[in-house]
Amino acid sequence: MEYIQKTLILFAHPRYEDSRVQHHLLNHIKTLPGVRIHDLYEHYPEFNIDIKYEQELLLEHDLIIWMHPFYWYSAPPILKQWIDLVLEHGWAYGKGGTALTGKNIFSCISSGGPKEAYLTEGFHGFTVHEFLRPFERTAGLCNMNYLPPFFVHGSHRITTEGLQEHGKLFHEVIRKLSQEKVNMDNLKNFDYLNDWISS
Amino acid sequence: MAEDILLSSIIFLGAAIVCVPIAKKIGLGSVLGYLIAGMLIGPFVLGFVGQEGQDIMHAAEFGVVMMLFLIGLEINPKEFWYMRRSIFGLGGIQMVLSSIIIGAICHLYYGFSHSTSLAIAFSLSMSSTAIILQTLKEKGLNKSSAGQASFSVLLFQDIMVIPILAFLPLLASEDIRNVSAEQNFISNLTPFMKTLTVLGAMASIIIFGLFIVNPLMKVIARTRLRELFTATALFLVIGVAYTMKMVGISPALGTFLAGVVLANSSFKHELETDIEPFKGLLLGLFFIGVGSSINFELIYQKPGLVLFLVLIVMTIKAGVLLIAGKVFKIKSDQNLLFAILLSQVGEFAFVLLNFSGQLQIVDPKWIELMMVVTALSMTITPILLLINERFIDPYFGTKEIVEEKEQDEIDEQHSVIIAGFGHFGSTIGRFLRANGINATILDNDSDRVEVLRKMGFEVYYGDATRVDLLRSAGAEKAKLLIAAIDSTDINHEVIQVTRKHFPNLKIMARARNRFDAYEILDLGVSNIYRETLYTSVHMAVDVLHELGIRHYTATRKAQDFIRYDEEALRKLAATRHDAKEYILTVREQIELEEKLLSEDLHQQMTERDSAWDSTPLRS
Numbered sequence: 001m002e003y004i005q006k007t008l009i010l011f012a013h014p015r016y017e018d019s020r021v022q023h024h025l026l027n028h029i030k031t032l033p034g035v036r037i038h039d040l041y042e043h044y045p046e047f048n049i050d051i052k053y054e055q056e057l058l059l060e061h062d063l064i065i066w067m068h069p070f071y072w073y074s075a076p077p078i079l080k081q082w083i084d085l086v087l088e089h090g091w092a093y094g095k096g097g098t099a100l101t102g103k104n105i106f107s108c109i110s111s112g113g114p115k116e117a118y119l120t121e122g123f124h125g126f127t128v129h130e131f132l133r134p135f136e137r138t139a140g141l142c143n144m145n146y147l148p149p150f151f152v153h154g155s156h157r158i159t160t161e162g163l164q165e166h167g168k169l170f171h172e173v174i175r176k177l178s179q180e181k182v183n184m185d186n187l188k189n190f191d192y193l194n195d196w197i198s199s
Numbered sequence: 200m201a202e203d204i205l206l207s208s209i210i211f212l213g214a215a216i217v218c219v220p221i222a223k224k225i226g227l228g229s230v231l232g233y234l235i236a237g238m239l240i241g242p243f244v245l246g247f248v249g250q251e252g253q254d255i256m257h258a259a260e261f262g263v264v265m266m267l268f269l270i271g272l273e274i275n276p277k278e279f280w281y282m283r284r285s286i287f288g289l290g291g292i293q294m295v296l297s298s299i300i301i302g303a304i305c306h307l308y309y310g311f312s313h314s315t316s317l318a319i320a321f322s323l324s325m326s327s328t329a330i331i332l333q334t335l336k337e338k339g340l341n342k343s344s345a346g347q348a349s350f351s352v353l354l355f356q357d358i359m360v361i362p363i364l365a366f367l368p369l370l371a372s373e374d375i376r377n378v379s380a381e382q383n384f385i386s387n388l389t390p391f392m393k394t395l396t397v398l399g400a401m402a403s404i405i406i407f408g409l410f411i412v413n414p415l416m417k418v419i420a421r422t423r424l425r426e427l428f429t430a431t432a433l434f435l436v437i438g439v440a441y442t443m444k445m446v447g448i449s450p451a452l453g454t455f456l457a458g459v460v461l462a463n464s465s466f467k468h469e470l471e472t473d474i475e476p477f478k479g480l481l482l483g484l485f486f487i488g489v490g491s492s493i494n495f496e497l498i499y500q501k502p503g504l505v506l507f508l509v510l511i512v513m514t515i516k517a518g519v520l521l522i523a524g525k526v527f528k529i530k531s532d533q534n535l536l537f538a539i540l541l542s543q544v545g546e547f548a549f550v551l552l553n554f555s556g557q558l559q560i561v562d563p564k565w566i567e568l569m570m571v572v573t574a575l576s577m578t579i580t581p582i583l584l585l586i587n588e589r590f591i592d593p594y595f596g597t598k599e600i601v602e603e604k605e606q607d608e609i610d611e612q613h614s615v616i617i618a619g620f621g622h623f624g625s626t627i628g629r630f631l632r633a634n635g636i637n638a639t640i641l642d643n644d645s646d647r648v649e650v651l652r653k654m655g656f657e658v659y660y661g662d663a664t665r666v667d668l669l670r671s672a673g674a675e676k677a678k679l680l681i682a683a684i685d686s687t688d689i690n691h692e693v694i695q696v697t698r699k700h701f702p703n704l705k706i707m708a709r710a711r712n713r714f715d716a717y718e719i720l721d722l723g724v725s726n727i728y729r730e731t732l733y734t735s736v737h738m739a740v741d742v743l744h745e746l747g748i749r750h751y752t753a754t755r756k757a758q759d760f761i762r763y764d765e766e767a768l769r770k771l772a773a774t775r776h777d778a779k780e781y782i783l784t785v786r787e788q789i790e791l792e793e794k795l796l797s798e799d800l801h802q803q804m805t806e807r808d809s810a811w812d813s814t815p816l817r818s
Contacts, residue, residue, distance in 0.1 A: 048758035051810075085810050094816070 005104065007035045007178045008061035012068040012079040014041055020163065021110040021155045022069060028167035029174045036061065040078045047081050054086040055099070063104045063177055064144070066135065069155075070111040073124075073131040083138060092142045104177075104184060105139045106147035106193065107132060108170070115153040129191075145184055150193040172197045210247045211255070214240045215483055230333050231581040233483050237490020238578075248491055256488030260546065262481025263329045264440050265474050267357075267451045270332065270350070271458015272467055273341070279459050282351055285527060289348055290355020292523040293541070297324035300515050314370035315562075318555040319569065321363050323512055327545030327577055328353045328451070329482055334540065334584060344529050345537040352520075352541055357452050360547055364554065371558035393447070400446045404439060404453060408460030416466045417649070420660065432473040465648045468659040472667045489546070493574040497567060508572045509579065517542040535591065539583045543576035544569075613639040616677050616704075618663040618693050619684030620651060623709050623730060627681055628656065638681075639672045664692045666700050674701045683709040687718075694722050713768065713795075714788050720772045727768075736761055755810075767798055 009029075013022050016039070029035055038057065044050075058064065068075045090096050109128075117123040118131075128151060129136075139146040150173055152158070152166045173193050176182060190196045214236035222232025240247040274282075302320035305311045311319070331349050340346040412435065419431050436454055443453030461467060498505050517538040524534035552569055555561045561569075615631060615638040617624045624640070631638050640658040642648055651658040661668045663684065674680065680697050684690040690709065697704055707726040710716040716727050736757050743753040771791055809815065 046758060048755065048762075088809055089815055 004181060005034075005062040005178050006060060007032075007063040007065065007174060008057060009035065009037045009065045009067050009108075010040060010079065010082065011037055012040045012066075012076045012082075014076050014078070016041065019069065021152050021158060021166070022067070024163045024167045025067070025108065025110075025152070025170045028171040032171070032174055032178065034178050035174060040082060041076075044078065047078060049078075049082055049085045051085050051088070054082065055088075055091065058086070058100060058103075061103070065106060065108050065174075067108040070109050070131075074134070087138070087142060098143065101143040102145065104145045104147060107135055107149040108151075109149055110152040110155045112156045113153065114157075115151075118153070147184065147187050148190050148193050148196075166194075169194055169197050207248065210240055211484060211487055214247075215487060219483070227585060228334060228337055228581050229483075230330055230337075230486055231578070233486030234490040234578050234581075237487035238493055238495075239490075240487070241491030241493065241495075243493070243495035255484055256492060256546075256549070259481045259485035259488055261440070262478050262483075262485050263546070264451045264454050265436055265478035266329065266332055266482060268436050268439075268454035268458040269471060269474060269478060271455040271460075272462050272471055274459055275462040276459055282347070282354075285348060285351040286355050289523050289527055290352045290358075292526065293352050293519055294324055294355065294359060296519040296522070297516055300519065301512070304511070304515075314560050315565075318367060318370060318551070318560045319565070321367075322548040322551040322555065322569065323544050323573075324516070325356050325360075325545040325547040325551070326353060326516070326541040327543050327580070328357070329485055329546060330543065330577055330580055331540050333482060334581065338588075340536075343533060343536075345533040345540065348524065348527065348529055348533075348537050349540045352523075354452075354455070356545070356547065357449050357455075360449050360550075361447060363551065367551070367554055367558060367560065370560050396446050397448055400442060400448065400453075401456060404442075404457050405460050408457055408464075412461060413464055413466070413649075416464070416469075420466075425662075428469060429473045432470050433477065435470075436474060465652050465658065465660050468668060468671055469661050471671055472661070472665070475667070475671075485546070489574050489577055492570070493578070494567065494571050497571050498575075501568075505568070505571055505575065508568065509575050512544060512572060513542045513576055513579070516544075536584075536587060539580070539587055542583070543580040544573040545577070548573045613637050613657070613673060614676075614678040615639070615681065616641065616669075616672055616674060616679070617681045617683060618642075619682070619690065619709075620647065620656075620658060621683070621685045623685075624681065624683035625651075627683065632656070639677070641668065641672055664689060664696050666696060669697065669701065674704055677704060680704050680706050681709075682706055682724075687711050687715050691718065691722060694719065694724055698723060714791075716768055717772045717791070720769070732761065732764065767795060771795060771798075 009026075011022075011026070013019055016022065026037060030037060036057075040049075066075065066079060068079055074080075087093065087100075088097075091099050111118070111128075113123065118126070118128045120127065124131075128149065132149060136146050150170060154162075158166075173196070176197070187193065187196055215233060218236035218239065219229050219232035222235065223229055239245055242248065298317075298320040301323050302316040305316035305319050306313065331353060335341050335346045335349065341350075416428075416431065419427050435457070439454050439457045440450035443450045461470065464470075520538040520541050521534060524537050529537060549570065552561065552566050552573075556563055556566045613636075615636060617628055617638045617640045620628060620640050620642040624642075628638055628640060637657055640651070640656060641661055641663040642651075642658055643660065643662050648658045648660045659668075659672065661672075663669065674697065680693075680701075682690050682693050682697075684693060694706055694708060697706055705726070706724045707728065708719050708724045710719050710727050710729045712729060712731050716729050719727050740750070740753045740757045743756070744750050771794055774794070
């Protein structure tokens with residue numbers, strides 16, 4: 001199978017053995033060609049991230065996905081550790097920091113609360129996009145092309161059918177992005193990447 | 200005379216060496232291999248041996264006794280207590296129904312007298328412990344419900360042999376009634392005293408097993424002489440068998456009881472591995488004996504009659520077993536297996552028939568015939584089992600639930616084996632146990648074994664470099680072997696033995712120090728844990744902290760250092776490979792140390808670390 005974008009999934013779940021949604025999503029894409037799943041907690045149980053190795057991995061791939069559950073409106077700590085350590089000044093950003101220029105990146109997140117809770121007038125009072133600003137700006141600072149997130153809301157109450165549906169949707173997103181020519185600017189019109197496939 | 204013994208040994212062993220591997224290779228199982236070997240060397244085919252087949256069979260019956268001891272070791276008293284219902288229920292149904300049907304046929308169809316019919320019925324309703332248990336073990340069916348049921352029935356038959364032997368003289372005519380089965384210690388006692396003696400003997404086995412064997416074994420273990428251990432084990436089994444015979448209980452039953460009592464002993468594995476080879480050899484001899492005693496001449500004279508008798512006896516027995524199994528709700532595929540397993544006539548028939556002959560209850564011509572039927576039915580069983588396994592069993596819908604079996608196996612065969620339970624190994628064992636993993640532990644310090652067992656660990660006493668001990672600890676099925684023995688030499692030996700005999704078992708090895716690690720690397724193990732590395736680096740972190748360096752910074756440096764050091768270890772190990780011997784000479788050790796230190800100088804130990812460093816941003 002030909003693929004256009006080599007895809008790297010930076011996966012962070014401190015308790016993957018008990019996860020349902022993330023498990024399901026990964027199961028749906030792990031056999032896709034050209035997709036590499038990099039399990040950060042499994043790789044660095046003591047948080048001593050191998051910076052050189054991570055940078056080489058980034059250079060080899062065109063599409064980067066931060067994949068994790070939504071903890072305190074953000075990512076699990078190892079992903080922040082990864083951002084802190086790997087995106088070095090002079091390499092990823094700042095003077096001479098052009099290593100990641102032009103690569104595509106987005107977040108794939110599962111949240112316990114339902115979609116309606118993430119509205120200005122909803123329970124949490126802010127939208128998902130507002131919560132994700134630090135990630136958006138991080139990508140921007142590194143001259144990367146930040147795409148809308150793929151989101152699975154309401155993971156506490158999700159049914160088996162719901163899991164299946166989201167799994168298939170995620171599979172389609174990754175398959176299309178990695179194997180087909182997609183106009184990236186078009187994608188930015190969608191709130192979620194979920195809507196791109198469903199539309 | 201001595202030459203005769205040597206010659207017959209050569210014939211018996213030679214026949215076994217030739218036939219058994221071939222039989223196993225084509226899937227017939229070792230039992231059939233031995234039987235065929237016996238037939239070949241017997242008086243009717245090659246004629247290497249004459250009537251001594253019978254004699255050897257009697258001597259070799261001791262293999263059955265040893266086998267029951269080993270089985271007892273596998274069953275702890277609690278499990279045994281749970282089995283009481285199936286022993287008396289299944290066993291009772293089998294004995295009573297089989298005897299009634301066979302007896303009725305003898306009486307009504309062949310017109311034998313009541314006594315003759317009864318004697319034949321009792322004899323033929325016995326099954327062969329030797330064949331069944333050997334087959335179960337070989338096929339790994341010990342814990343299946345068919346296996347458990349078979350075992351219960353066999354145990355009941357064993358219990359019944361003695362009363363039957365006592366009962367047979369009552370069937371004989373007045374003048375020969377005084378021929379007794381065996382003259383023993385209690386024959387002249389009153390029934391009340393007899394019972395008392397039997398109970399006393401059983402109680403003494405239990406007391407002996409619980410309070411004397413363990414301390415005795417500990418003393419023996421301290422001498423560190425292997426052969427003395429074997430001698431003790433043999434002494435134990437033979438002693439129990441002899442005592443039981445004296446008081447008129449079946450020796451097999453007695454040793455089984457002794458096994459059950461010792462099932463919780465810390466020396467269980469040692470006893471097992473010591474008795475196992477003797478049992479195997481004696482059982483093999485026993486099967487050869489059976490094979491060589493088959494009277495082919497009689498078969499040749501009356502092929503129709505012999506065949507018909509074998510067929511009818513086995514059908515009746517299997518039918519009764521099927522009914523018994525149904526009553527006890529055994530699943531149909533297991534029930535069929537159970538029925539086939541026990542359908543033959545067993546070795547006890549030889550004893551009972553011979554005795555009936557002496558008592559003149561049964562006509563010698565018929566005894567000869569029944570003997571042939573017995574031997575033939577024993578030979579047919581493995582073939583029937585093979586047919587069932589290959590052609591019938593696969594079509595059953597109601598297989599026993601596989602998951603259940605798998606759990607049993609994990610429970611029985613732990614997936615981690617820890618060799619050496621000193622401070623290093625025990626820390627691992629405790630951590631694993633805290634996380635719900637029970638490892639099988641091997642240690643050769645008998646005092647420690649005792650203490651740890653009291654604390655609820657599964658620790659077995661034994662020398663972990665022995666292949667048979669590793670095998671009985673489950674090395675064939677386990678996932679990991681942790682080599683954590685204090686002595687580096689023994690630890691290396693365990694690694695070598697494991698790699699040679701269990702190539703699929705992953706080894707994780709404890710290394711004393713850097714040099715030890717080089718040597719273990721050369722043995723082909725890559726998961727090496729140096730006890731001097733992690734602790735000293737951990738301490739060094741605290742030293743840096745004491746000197747005012749932030750704890751997290753020091754910790755990150757330490758992580759880098761360990762990574763660097765492990766790379767350096769592998770690199771240096773590769774450079775010294777002109778050495779034929781893996782053991783490092785002192786000169787080599789110094790050379791390697793020098794290389795390492797100079798490597799350190801050239802290496803920027805912690806590479807450019809710009810993490811959370813904002814100086815470049817400020818400039």
